[in-house]
Amino acid sequence: MPSIFRVSRAARSVRPFFFGNPVSLPDLDRIAEIIKLVAEEEVVPRFGELQSGDIAEKRPGDAGNLVTTADLEAEKALTRDLEAAFAGSIAIGEEAIDADPSILSALDGDAPVWLIDPVDGTANFAAGREPFTILVSLIRNRETIAGWIYAPMEDRMAVTAKGEGAFCNGEPLKVAPTVRFEEAFGSAHAGSWGREYRDLVRPKFARFGEMVNYRCAGYDFLQLATGNKHFALYRALYPWDHAAGVLMHREAGGYMALLAGAPYSGAEKVRGLLAAPDETFWTEIVDYLKPI
Numbered sequence: 001m002p003s004i005f006r007v008s009r010a011a012r013s014v015r016p017f018f019f020g021n022p023v024s025l026p027d028l029d030r031i032a033e034i035i036k037l038v039a040e041e042e043v044v045p046r047f048g049e050l051q052s053g054d055i056a057e058k059r060p061g062d063a064g065n066l067v068t069t070a071d072l073e074a075e076k077a078l079t080r081d082l083e084a085a086f087a088g089s090i091a092i093g094e095e096a097i098d099a100d101p102s103i104l105s106a107l108d109g110d111a112p113v114w115l116i117d118p119v120d121g122t123a124n125f126a127a128g129r130e131p132f133t134i135l136v137s138l139i140r141n142r143e144t145i146a147g148w149i150y151a152p153m154e155d156r157m158a159v160t161a162k163g164e165g166a167f168c169n170g171e172p173l174k175v176a177p178t179v180r181f182e183e184a185f186g187s188a189h190a191g192s193w194g195r196e197y198r199d200l201v202r203p204k205f206a207r208f209g210e211m212v213n214y215r216c217a218g219y220d221f222l223q224l225a226t227g228n229k230h231f232a233l234y235r236a237l238y239p240w241d242h243a244a245g246v247l248m249h250r251e252a253g254g255y256m257a258l259l260a261g262a263p264y265s266g267a268e269k270v271r272g273l274l275a276a277p278d279e280t281f282w283t284e285i286v287d288y289l290k291p292i
Contacts, residue, residue, distance in 0.1 A: 025138070025146055025161060026086040032148055032157050034081045035134055039152040042074040043119060047153070048128040055126045058098055066122050071095055074118035078136065082114045093118055094240045107267055113139045117240040121216030133218030137243035142267040147244025149218045158222055158248060166225055166251040173252040176227040178281045181288070183209045187220065188233035188289065192259060192272045197291035204289055221245025224275055225252040231285055234273045242266055242273070255279045259286060
């Protein structure tokens, strides 16, 4: 298989750096192969074929928060294969975290941690519609050092590593250039400053050229990093949803920060994050949308 990540194998073994010390990385292409194989075996065959017994609410009455057989089986396979591919690593996935939130404490340890979202965009997947993605990130000392986003129905595999750029199917990624608001293609959650401000923020969206909600964070980040979308404003942030995409957007030249201006590593559960082509455009959007 040709390399989909254009960094020499020698370079991968000594980058990125933390506190002056090199941190080893697994073979990035090998991890991409693992993700694609799991998608082929556990996810794609179930798309559009789920039966009622294959879909469940994570909590009774929460129809917007679903889990499917594909989520569970893909997470099992990825957990097993990723731990085997990188000695000493720990793999935890969204469904395991949902069952036992305390396992997120693994992020505070010394071992590298795989964070897995086996089917990102589960509501889309369960309804038999696209997009949906598989998200994998590698975190060390609460900092994301590598990430993978795979859109299986389009066969788009995006890979990134800290300080090494971002690539999709072997081609370097670059965020879109800054444009006027009236030409900007983006998405935003009206409750990002708090639910009480939604009615003040939402009418402002009309000024932007086009707004779209893919209902899939991984696909959103893929579009941002490939230059097909200008900005995205997120309300709730979860590491398994955002860690890989945050690093990928940054490595593709974009600017991203919490609404108060602080950086976001991708490894915390927080609220209010804006991705934009650069800091100037980020500031202009925040100044325009903020309700107070």
